[in-house]
Amino acid sequence: MSKVAGSDTTLPVASLTVESLAESVLLHLPALTDALVETIYEQNPAYRELDSVPQQDLWRSCHDNVARVVQMVADANPGVRYFDAALETGRRRAEQRMPLDDVLRSYRLGGRLVWEALIDEARAQGVVESAALLDVASKVWEVVDRTSAQVAAAYHAAERHLVRADERRRSTLWEGLLHGRAKDRAFVQEAATVLDVPVTGRYAVVAIDNLIDDDCTAAWLERQLARVRVGSAWQVRPQTVVGLLALGMESPETVLQVLRDSVHAPAGLSGVVNGLAEVEIAYRQAMLARRTLLAGQIDVAALTDRLPEALLLSAPELAEQLVQTWLVPLMTVPTAERELLLDTLDKWVTAAGSVRRTADLAHCHRNTVINRLHRIHQITGRDLNDDGLRLELGLALRAFRLFPPPA
Helix, strand or coil: CEECCCCCCEECHHHHHHHHHHHHHHCCHHHHHHHHHHHHHHHCCHHHHCCCCCHHHHHHHHHHHHHHHHHHHHCCCCCHHHHHHHHHHHHHHHHCCCCHHHHHHHHHHHHHHHHHHHHHHHHHCCCCCHHHHHHHHHHHHHHHHHHHHHHHHHHHHHHHHHHHHHHHHHHHHHHHHHCCHHHCHHHHHHHHHHHCCCCCCEEEEEEEECCCCCCHHHHHHHHHHHCCCCEEEEEECCCEEEEEEECCCCCHHHHHHHHHHHCCCCEEECCCEECHHHHHHHHHHHHHHHHCCCCCCCCEEEHHHCHHHHHHHHCHHHHHHHHHHHCHHHHHCCHHHHHHHHHHHHHHHHCCCCHHHHHHHHCCCHHHHHHHHHHHHHHHCCCCCCHHHHHHHHHHHHHHHHCCCCC
């Protein structure tokens, strides 16, 4: 045992040795920092290859962390006040996108350098007792482990914050694209960079009902579309999963087939637009195409296949007028007869007014078709022989399916 001069406190020799060694090492802190920076550049190449940590930043971080490690080695009861450098380093490296494994590797390199510096000082001071040196080694690596844990904790906390900030920014960019901000050149460039899509080129948008409310659907669809060389970006909303499809040279028909094979929810696919500046148009088209599906229908509705329905949905008052004019009178007959007459009308329009073809489609005799058409004329008062009205009747039937009147 030994006494410290001017004090009645008696301390173990090992404690005095560690403290005196640490004090000596701190006298050479700038040179030790230079050596650690050089070692990191040589043995941890990510710091050079990624070039995300400025050299002065690295030097200051090494300086402060080495100082704290040495101070903790010297302190018999080190407290949390020594973790400030580790916490700052973890936060900064997360912000700089430096991989955590490389950050922790640098801490281990620093720990080894501190250990070597302490051994050199021990030899200089004539400390050769193996027990004392073993105590120093044990303390160094205990401190390195504790500070490394603090670095990792701060890194993960900052990383979570950055992810949330990135998600908010990504969501803001998505909303801007879907609602017309892509006319702004600076905005569209940032959106293209963040979403990893080209500014120009052929685009389509798909809107899918979000039935499971997670990201799995988007990730799955991104992989499926990549197989046909279509890049995509996705936004998961509470009610809808929106996909931005960079078509490249692929045809909309190919994309539609992939979506129909992969999507098991009601969805709408827009027509083709040019560049991110027109994504707002494609989004409106996709949502409109989705609305053309009947209740409970599972399909991917392509706008180009449903233009009449889209027109009716865009002008609901006109659609209602068509139904009122043509079909509401049929609501007065019993349900079974009404369904039969509506089915005959639908097939008659499909057959372009041909009684024979209508009979083939309805699997009945042509006289039966004639009788049903006469019955419809009696109920509605409309002249079915007027070729000019057949288009109007066809639209009325589509509108009836989209906006069925109350029974």
